[in-house]
Amino acid sequence: MxxxxxxxxxxxxxxxxxxxxxxxxxxxxxxxxxxxxxxxxxxxxxxxxxxxxxxxxEIQGYLTSIPEIYLDFVEEYVNEVKEKNGMNLNDSIYFSLSDHIMGAISRLKQGIRIQNMLLLDIKLLYHKEYEIGLDLLQKVNETFETDLAIDEAGFFALHFVNSQDSGKTDSYQISIIVHQILDVVEKYYENIKFQEENLYYQRFLTHLKYFAQRFFHKELHYEENGELFQIIREQYKEAYGCVKMIYLMMKEEYEYDMTEDEMLYLTIHIQKITEDHKRLQSI
CATH class of the missing domain: 2.30.24.10 (CAT RNA-binding domain)
Known part of the structure; x- marks a missing residue:
């Protein structure tokens, strides 16, 4: 060349x-x-x-603006992840992850910490990538002698999620299943108008998006919480009733039997949305 x-x-x-x-x-x-x-x-x-x-x-901009110490660190780590986990990642991760690490360290030096409001969702729905994020967080803190919080592990994980070249379900398929679930919820709570800017509603949408993405790739991973599921089902009966309708929709449309843990987390999300709606109505 x-x-x-x-x-x-x-x-x-x-x-x-x-x-x-x-x-x-x-x-x-x-x-x-x-x-x-x-x-x-x-x-x-x-x-x-x-x-x-x-x-x-764009690539030139990244490569010339990000110090080599970050680029070299990320390149070595990502290559190790590729080899160890057999992950097919596109080149964008080298730039996006380097830029993120550089920015996170810079913000921390200024006393700025960003809370990851989706940490629980990421941990539950992207288990493998979250474990990689935790490992990367430890190595970043050791290598650059810093103290980034666990929130960053979730942010790191999403870089690996978004960079996979494994034929991810396109946004149209994801939007269809998310819309179907939302339609069930809105019909079940016909007297409630959900606010899209509400934090709990946004977290619910994110949860549904990740659920749909994992569902289409048969990569759903949850830890077993049978005892907790029984408690939540009894404590949040109305929200669980809504989730049962979602279960029936998934069974009818996709011949899919949702697990107890999938129903557990949907119940918790829906309960939080409705509780917050009632709280706002009483103000």
Whole structure:
């Protein structure tokens, strides 16, 4: 390959055999080099393929604005995850995760901590990715001598969720099942108008989105909480009645029998929404 443009001593812009722009990373790969010269392939560490000129510009922006200490750390960690877990991740994770880690550490130095309101949902519905997030959090804190909170493990996990190239269900399929469940809830509570900006409602929507995504990929993972389910079912009878209607819809539409744990978490979410609605109405 030929040097098309030198971005810095470690980054070169070139083109592959199909004419797509590629960004090539390698320690000192552009040192004392000029446009038009051949690239020393022995120095190539990573090749990022840009499908469009816009994507190429975005990749260049990330690579030139994020310190190499973060990029190198993430590249090594992500490659280990790929090899260990057999995960097929697209290149976007190298940039998005590096940028996130850099930003999180910077915010912490300014005394800013961001609470992850979806931590429980992520932990329950993306178990494998959450475990990776926990491991990454520990390594980040050790490597950069910082003290990022456990909330970041959830944020890290979502980077691995969003970067998987495993043929994820498209947004249309997800939106269909989410709409079907919401329709059941709204008909069951016909006298309640849910507020979309309500925090509990937003968490419920997120839960449904993750549930639908996992359902279509047969990747639903829950820990068994049979005893807790019995308690919740008795304590929140109205919300559980709504969940039973959702169960019947899933059975009829998809021939799927929801597990007790799936019903448990839906019951808790619906109970929180209705309790908060009643609280707001009494003010």
């Amino acid at each position: 030929v040097i098309y443009k030198i971005l810095n001593n470690n980054l070169i812009l070139s083109k592959d055999n199909q004419g797509h722009e590629v960004i090539i990373k390698g320690c000192g790969i552009a040192f004392q080099k000029k446009k038009g010269q051949q690239i020393d392939e022995k120095r190539i560490e990573k090749v990022f393929v840009a499908e469009t000129a816009q994507i190429s510009k």
